[in-house]
Amino acid sequence: MLTSKVFSELLFSKGFNFFTGVPCSLLSGLISIIDDDPKTPYYPAVREDAAVGLCAGAYLAGKLPVLLMQNSGLGYCLNAFTSLNLIYKIPVLVIMSWRGEDSTDAPEHIIMGEINQNLLNTCGMEYSVISSDNYKASLNTAIQQMEKGLPYTLMVGKGYFNEGH
Amino acid sequence: MKGTEAFEEIIPLLTDEIAIHANGYICRESFNIKDRGENFYMIGSMGLASSIGLGVAVSRPDQKTIIIDGDGNVLMSMGTLAMIAAAAPKNLIHIVIDNETYESTGRQRSLSKLVSLEKVAQSAGYIHTKKVTNKSQIKGAFQELIGKDGPSFLLIKVEPSFDKSTGRVHHTPEEITFRFMKSIKKTKS
Numbered sequence: 001m002l003t004s005k006v007f008s009e010l011l012f013s014k015g016f017n018f019f020t021g022v023p024c025s026l027l028s029g030l031i032s033i034i035d036d037d038p039k040t041p042y043y044p045a046v047r048e049d050a051a052v053g054l055c056a057g058a059y060l061a062g063k064l065p066v067l068l069m070q071n072s073g074l075g076y077c078l079n080a081f082t083s084l085n086l087i088y089k090i091p092v093l094v095i096m097s098w099r100g101e102d103s104t105d106a107p108e109h110i111i112m113g114e115i116n117q118n119l120l121n122t123c124g125m126e127y128s129v130i131s132s133d134n135y136k137a138s139l140n141t142a143i144q145q146m147e148k149g150l151p152y153t154l155m156v157g158k159g160y161f162n163e164g165h
Numbered sequence: 166m167k168g169t170e171a172f173e174e175i176i177p178l179l180t181d182e183i184a185i186h187a188n189g190y191i192c193r194e195s196f197n198i199k200d201r202g203e204n205f206y207m208i209g210s211m212g213l214a215s216s217i218g219l220g221v222a223v224s225r226p227d228q229k230t231i232i233i234d235g236d237g238n239v240l241m242s243m244g245t246l247a248m249i250a251a252a253a254p255k256n257l258i259h260i261v262i263d264n265e266t267y268e269s270t271g272r273q274r275s276l277s278k279l280v281s282l283e284k285v286a287q288s289a290g291y292i293h294t295k296k297v298t299n300k301s302q303i304k305g306a307f308q309e310l311i312g313k314d315g316p317s318f319l320l321i322k323v324e325p326s327f328d329k330s331t332g333r334v335h336h337t338p339e340e341i342t343f344r345f346m347k348s349i350k351k352t353k354s
Contacts, residue, residue: 018224041223043252045216046244053213054248057185057220060205060346065220083209084217088338149342 002132004029004161010136011066012040014143016093018058019043020051021068026097026156029164031068048073052080055092064146066093071100071116071155072109081123081151089149093142098129098155105158120153127153130160166300167326168264172198174303175233175260175321179203182229182311183221183349187214187238189269190327191262195233196334202348206334206341212241215249215259222254222316225349229256229311236263236277243285250290255314259286260307264325272325286318293317 008030019034020043021027035042045051048069055065069077074096085092099105100113120127126145128138135154142152172194185205186192192206205221207214218232239246239261249257265278287294292315295306303321310317336344 018220043219043223043248046248049210049213050216050242050245050248053210053216053242053245054220056213057217057222058224059220060217060342061221061224061349062346063220063224080210080213084207084213087209088342090342149339 008033018063018065020054024070024097032164049076049080056090068095070097085151091146092151094153129155168323171323184231185218187234205345215245222257232259234261246289257316260319268325283320291318296320298322
């Protein structure tokens with residue numbers, strides 16, 4: 001397990017300075033650290049596609065944005081990714097929890113848990129599943145892709161970050 | 166008032182403000198009246214002009230940011246009105262050209278004939294909300310709101326009137342991003 005504190009500090013040190021999203025319990029520790037830090041604005045979004053729009057505006061105005069969400073929000077985001085980010089070359093770092101990674105999760109997560117990587121691949125959006133071994137390298141890859149104007153997703157499995165509730 | 170008349174009134178009032186345009190005829194009307202580097206033309210991602218505008222406004226509090234939105238877009242993303250009210254950027258003016266239709270897809274009716282969008286914005290918590298129905302009111306309403314701390318909401322009720330021969334935005338999406346970022350960087354105080 002990586003502590004949410006370590007990862008949030010890594011994000012801040014890399015220049016990420018704008019945060020929004022829709023909560024997931026798997027990301028609760030990370031969100032509460034970011035939201036509690038007065039130096040880093042966190043804007044609660046009502047739905048994941050609105051968070052994509054918010055991040056796009058922040059990037060256009062000079063920020064380096066992060067969208068935190070559960071994979072259940074991926075479907076809402078697909079039109080925004082395909083008709084905004086990908087064609088305008090507007091990057092965003094998506095930190096997406098992976099509910100339904102195995103079939104023991106709640107029923108509403110099973111199908112998206114199975115198809116979320118395929119959806120990203122179909123859209124031509126690169127991602128990494130982060131682990132204790134690769135999280136720094138994955139974030140560096142994400143930053144390289146963002147410098148090319150591309151969105152990048154870090155998928156986070158259950159229990160990877162300590163939760164904040 | 167016809168929709169085109171509303172654009173002819175409002176667009177010439179823009180000086181150095183950032184302007185985020187919703188998709189459909191809104192981009193095309195504005196582009197053909199006055200193309201500006203500070204204009205972001207959102208050609209897809211319906212519903213997101215308001216969240217893009219909010220992201221810009223909170224990131225650039227030194228700069229007035231105007232969202233030029235449509236009724237269909239606002240109805241699609243009504244929750245974003247709550248996000249704007251909660252973030253409460255003083256520098257944001259949300260203008261909605263309300264023709265009560267999805268005009269660019271064949272004038273199908275929208276719900277804004279029955280739902281008062283300015284009342285929704287007011288209830289969400291916008292600081293100022295105004296509704297105008299006559300083109301002679303537009304300039305005064307805009308100037309009043311631009312002089313006040315927002316977030317402000319200006320609903321302009323119009324009749325559908327778009328001329329289909331009005332050209333599309335001819336910049337590519339990538340060019341729009343590049344030019345917009347360069348223009349708003351330049352105006353940074």
